[in-house]
Amino acid sequence: xxxxxxxxxxxxxxxxxxxxxxxxxxxxxxxxxxxxxxxxxxxxxxxxxxxxxxxxxxxxxxxxxxxxxxxxxxxxxxxxxxxxxxxxxxxxxxxxxxxxxxxxxxxxxxxxxxxxxxxxxxxxxxxxxxxxxxxxxxxxxxxxxxxxxxxxxxxxxxxxxxxxxxxxxxxxxxxxxxxxxxxxxxxxxxxxxxxxx
Ligand code: IMP
Numbered sequence: 001x002x003x004x005x006x007x008x009x010x011x012x013x014x015x016x017x018x019x020x021x022x023x024x025x026x027x028x029x030x031x032x033x034x035x036x037x038x039x040x041x042x043x044x045x046x047x048x049x050x051x052x053x054x055x056x057x058x059x060x061x062x063x064x065x066x067x068x069x070x071x072x073x074x075x076x077x078x079x080x081x082x083x084x085x086x087x088x089x090x091x092x093x094x095x096x097x098x099x100x101x102x103x104x105x106x107x108x109x110x111x112x113x114x115x116x117x118x119x120x121x122x123x124x125x126x127x128x129x130x131x132x133x134x135x136x137x138x139x140x141x142x143x144x145x146x147x148x149x150x151x152x153x154x155x156x157x158x159x160x161x162x163x164x165x166x167x168x169x170x171x172x173x174x175x176x177x178x179x180x181x182x183x184x185x186x187x188x189x190x191x192x193x194x195x196x197x
Contacts, residue, residue: 003028003029003030003066003194004029004030004032004065004066005029005030005031005032005065005066005067005068005126005194006032006033006034006035006059006060006063006065006066006067006068007031007032007033007034007067007068007069008034008038008041008055008056008058008059008067008068008069009034009055009069009070010034010040011095011154013153013154014070014183015031015033016174017174017178017181017183017184017187018031018068018070018183018187019031020174020175020178021178021183021184021187021188021191022187022191024178025188025191025192025195027191027194027195029194032065034059035063038059038062038063039058039062041054041055041058041059043055043071043085045085046085047085047123048071048072048073048084048085048121048122048123048137049071049123049125049135049137050071051071051085051123052069052070052071052123052124052125052135053069053125053127053133053135054069055067055069055071055125056068056069056125056126056127056133057125057127057133059127060127060128060129061129064129065129066126066127066128066129067126067127068124068125068126068127068190069124069125069127070122070123070124070125070183070186070187071085071122071123072087072120072121072122072123072182072183073085073086073087073088073120073121074087074104074118074119074120074121074155074156074160075118075119075120075121076104076108076117076118076144077115077116077117077118078108078111078115078116078117079104079107079108083100083104084121087100087155087156088100088155090103090104091103097154097155097156100155100156101148101155101156101158101159104144104156104159105144105146105147105148105159108144108146113143116143116144117141117142117143118142118143118144118160119139119140119141119142119182120139120140120142120156120160120169120181120182120183121137121138121139121140121182122137122138122139122181122182122183122185122186122187123135123136123137123186124136124137124138124183124186124187124189124190126190126193126194134190134193136186136189136190136193137185137186138181138182138183138184138185138186138187138188138189139182139185140160140162140169140180140181140182140185141162141163142160142161142162142163142165142169143161143163144159144160144161145158145159145160145161145168147159148168148170149167149168149170149171150167150168150169150170150171150172151170152169152170152171152172152173152174152177153169153170153172153174153177157169157170157177158170162180169181
């Protein structure tokens with residue numbers, strides 16, 4: 001029987017990515033989008049794992065259904081790991097991708113090529129109400145470009161060049177990004193945990 005799991009996000013890009021990743025893993029789960037009337041769960045923790053668990057727990061409790069949630073972001077070496085858990089609201093307004101990207105580019109303007117290292121990090125949590133909680137993490141190492149390139153993906157993709165690649169993650173095809181991405185790694189690990197339930 002197909003399990004139904006709520007994905008605790010309003011980001012349609014993330015829903016697509018997670019569906020694609022779990023389907024590629026042949027996991028028999030139906031990903032149910034967050035109901036419109038579900039409250040927003042503020043990300044108040046200081047770690048990606050803490051926020052992913054916070055969101056999955058809250059949505060599992062409200063709906064009574066198994067829930068998965070992720071928290072992800074960009075950690076820039078030259079910015080001491082920032083924007084980190086503040087990635088979605090780095091420029092102030094939540095989810096203003098263009099403003100966030102421009103702000104990071106400006107902050108990195110004088111940083112030389114050898115010190116432009118960064119990581120995409122994703123924590124994914126799975127909560128089955130009254131039964132179990134689990135979280136996993138994925139990390140994609142890379143460097144930051146000096147100008148945006150590419151139109152795929154979202155957020156900081158146009159300036160993130162994965163290690164060993166010449167293209168940004170916004171220039172990779174979606175399946176190519178999934179194969180190496182922080183979210184791909186985290187959700188493939190989560191799929192294994194869910195499959196062994
Ligand atoms: P979240 O929805 O709280 O996990 O916020 C994630 C934020 O981190 C997004 O709004 C993006 O700014 C950034 N981010 C996370 N994953 C990615 C990615 O795969 N590509 C580009 N930006 C990402």
